[in-house]
Amino acid sequence: MNEVKDRGTIKVIPLTEASTPQFANSLSTSATAHVHEESSSLSSGGVDTDILSSPESSGSRSVWPSIFRVPNFCYDAELKLEHGRAAYSENGTLLTPDHKLRSNILEGLVQEIVRYKLYVTDKQFTNVGEALISKHPCLTERGSLTGYAGWKASLKNKLAIYRTQLRKLGCREVTVNSLKETPEGKPSAAFGIKKPKRSEVNYCPPYPIGETDVSLESLRVELLSDVKKRNNREVVRMKMEKTFAYRRYEVVRDTPMAQDFQTRWPALFDVNEINAEFKRITTMPLQSRFISQLDVLSDKLLKLFGKRGGQLGKRLQGILQNITQDDDVDVGRECVLKGLCVYLNEDPVNLVREFVAEDEAIFEGAIEETTVGIYVVKHDATSQPEDIGIILEGQQILRDLNNVALAAAMLFGLMYAMNLNYPPELKYTFEVLQKVVMELDGNTISKKTQALKNRLCE
Structure with a gap:
């Protein structure tokens, strides 16, 4: 309920020229509403609403338009x-x-x-x-x-x-x-210009008017104690909103390690704040869009998986059996994500690793060796998960998530929040999640991802 409080939705209905005058006066929107126009045929299957922007949203720019508008000159x-x-x-x-x-x-x-x-x-x-x-x-x-x-x-x-x-x-x-x-010990700008590469709208925004490094650093220090207080979420949210530009500049300029960044900004490593940070960066909702778009594409993806032959087809059939045996929607989404990895010829173990609770030593060793991934801890191989979380750079960053699909959404959000590169062993999976599922920067796309997108449109 906290995610939908004080929010509404709006449905955009394309009208023909003949019917436009009839309904023109009946359509109105709030001044703060952000209308997401579904421009892709993939998204027309069932997602017809979107979360509206909150009044405190810090979006200073807009997403690059599909058709550039030439302005009027002097x-x-x-x-x-x-x-x-x-x-x-x-x-x-x-x-x-x-x-x-x-x-x-x-x-x-x-x-x-x-x-x-x-x-x-x-x-x-x-x-x-x-x-x-x-x-x-x-x-x-x-x-x-x-x-x-x-x-x-x-x-x-x-x-x-x-x-x-x-x-x-x-x-x-x-x-x-x-x-x-350029900070000491970091490569100079000549080795790689820091700029938006994944459709980030607010990649490195300016500080709020009247704020300085000193004032924003004091707010960061206050957040260290605020995050430990009960029933203090609104205060934390406002201060995180205000320090967004300061935090973002730190991420882009210094490229901190995950553990160090979590120590400085513990409030960020929470489901609600990851959603909020992703919205600040891209002006697009994360969790709701990720899950809903995954559901929209699931049927088409499952059909593609079923048609695949050879060794990949056998591996996909083994994953799809879990869907037929269990009607749980969370299990279905998890199977779709694993199947997507296999279909793109990548190992789903690199995305989701399962452990048995008794094997604590194996679990801790695997975490230290994992750069990016999701872990699932079970009492035994057939039981329900006891814990689901995210690993970044050998550290447990998030714990106690409800399901693997939510963990995948949060991992995707953290890639943006910390300006991380996609892991090489999962580059196509994350590219599909970004450009096909989330529809971010879909104009530049690899041949493998384009082939999958074409098949989904058939």
Whole structure:
């Protein structure tokens, strides 16, 4: 109930042009509502609602749009473009922009881009170029195969210059990559730019207005005692919200070990706070979306598993037998996750390891050897789990979780909260969870994951 308190849901119903006027006046939303538009055909099967953003959400940016919107430029630039459009529509004459017009267009596009991110991929630059000549065909470049190659190159250069200006102003998302900010003992920025790689919206946000390192550090120290008090969840939540940018900068800049970070921020290692942290980073709910989308895709995944032959098919059949023997929905979700690993030719033991309670020495040794994973402790091989938890870097990070699917969601959330790389032995499983299940950054995708996604769409 704490997760849904003071929250509501909204269903978005696409309307035809003929029916839009009839219902236009009947649709209204709250000013703080965050509407999640289901753009993928995979999600149309049953998830038609989403948790609304809370008023205290710290999202300073938005998710990169599927279709980039070219903004309106300054008044004189729009006048020149209007004349160019008229000439283009009359006789197909292309506009050769003068220096001022070109500069105004690039400046306007950069300001629109930074509403979403400061570090843009080549494919996203392509989206911007396509959107520009689609809205203003008169700006199509002569002699260019795409019609926007020059615009794309100029945009990359303009955004790089703009980041330099932001670095001088102290923008943390940019200064984290400067040599002066590199901590001792850490590789310099030249060895790898720290930037969003998994559709993080608030990758390294600025501090709240009026806050400094000193004031936020004092709040962190207060949290160490606040988290031990009973019935103090609301106070902890507010302070965690306020220190998000400070904590995030520490994660991105220092890349701390899991145990050290848990010592400094014990309040984060809780189911509710992992959900909240993931929402702050991506503006998307974690647990509700992960579980619901997994349920939506389960039937199609099970059919794919059943069609697989060979050795992988036999392994999948062994996993699917557990579903037929037990109608427990948690067992079904666990089997789907294990089957997904097998289908992607990865070992599910690397994701979920089961132990018998009596084998305490074996259990402790296995934890020390595990970098990333979920553990399940049972009294015997056939009994219900006594404990389910998460292991990071040889340490038990979370305990007493209700089921394996919840543990998988929390592990996925911790990957974002601590800015961790996916383990190599499970890279395709986590890629599918991110780009197919959670639908985060699904534009850049590996061939294996794309093949699975195509089969799910059949």
